[in-house]
Amino acid sequence: MSTPRHLNIASDSNTPTEASQRYYFQALGETQREPVDLAEECALAIAYNGISQAVMMVSPADLEDFVVGFSLGSGIVEDVSEIYDIHISGAGSGRQADVEIASRAFWKLKEQRRQLPGNASCGLCGVEALEQALPHLPVMPVAPLPPAHWLHDLRQRIAEFQPLAQTCGAVHAALFIDAQGEIRLGREDIGRHNALDKLIGALSRMKQNVSGGVAVVTSRCSLELIHKVQRAGIPTLVSFSSPTGLAAQWAQRHNLNLIHIPHRSPPRVFSPLQANAQT
Template identity: 45%
Template structure:
């Protein structure tokens, strides 16, 4: 399986790094294209989404390389850390710095020493590709992170899902410009979108959203996550790790995702389009009698 290119070790390549505190690369760029319609062809310009290797470095040790869109990287770092179980809370992240490197971007996180010790004992060198949530996992045992079932929550009205779906396109700015990104949205019980994050990778979009929710201290029992993609095992795992009880996907879930959602107490719905959706686990979370 091909992997994302590794970034230079900061201990031996510091000269290639530059601070990006207020100067992250653009999320998309204009590129020359040839447009064709029937037998006619003409030159033009198209906005193309950026896909950049992003290394997450914890207390000086590189842990993961993700291919991501260079936007909302602070949310990505925090969301990934929480949804992967590296951190238990926002307060365990002490500092975050962003650096540009020859081959991509490096996010340097300083975390609590106890959490770093736990990370070293279960470390996995994860090199992610777009849309691939488990590249680099070292063993099958690494898939089975213990999950506490999500706490009971007041059911989400079906009408709120319908309203959130209707509002989703207007919030997808990068998709409108490039047509090449996924979105993850946090939707309140009233159906209104409170936050949305976009990325070329669906897992990254979700991590960015989860990082935002953690940073803002949002009550995760008072809404649901809507994703513009299919729902994979790892996406269910990520929302469950943060105690979110309802995940709605525009496309299909996998059987493994349904199994985990059932075990974790997560209401999982797919094929959410217009007023239609298919509920695969815990329909009571959407006010539907079992």
């Protein structure tokens, strides 16, 4: 195994633009154009130790966070210390991330023979075996549910952490609430998986303690988001959209607190199961 080194991140691309101005006509046949800001996206090709692994459509911001979070959330590395170097290159609609990882992680990756040609909506594209879609992950330690006041008006309170959504919409957000109930960090992306990967990557890079914390996603909560939060060690996941049945079942089996906040109803606790039965 290679000796662990300090993570080095380099980039030779210009600062990415998250939104750009376009024009639209207010109605068919009208000639008056109106300006509007639209969310940008780019294709990011990711290679590990020189071997191409995935091409993901992402928002062109916080790409280093995304690469770290994608690597952790997909199980390619088990810890950020196994990532030695990230180099981001390219500009415009095409970017390249060259990632150097530890030998042990690279051999594990090659054995999996996985290719993930990703997109903004599906997190399981290219998975070749059922055990990759339903991995064997350890049961999490039992953690208390967050206090009710942490979730009060949460939809409104996260607005300041969603600048791109405020400007042009068309993006998902993932946020982290620390063990004191404070919103510490937020990331946005056109892809709901990507937003969560960026959040997990940022938390790992800043060595944020996630014990007792809460991950919040503004998107639909499906199984792969559960996996990412579980691998990150975050004990609670809050979703603004209802989870799938399989996501709720997995959370219950693995002691992940899973809470849905509907638009106009009180929070719904799907996991732990006994808490749900008491409400």
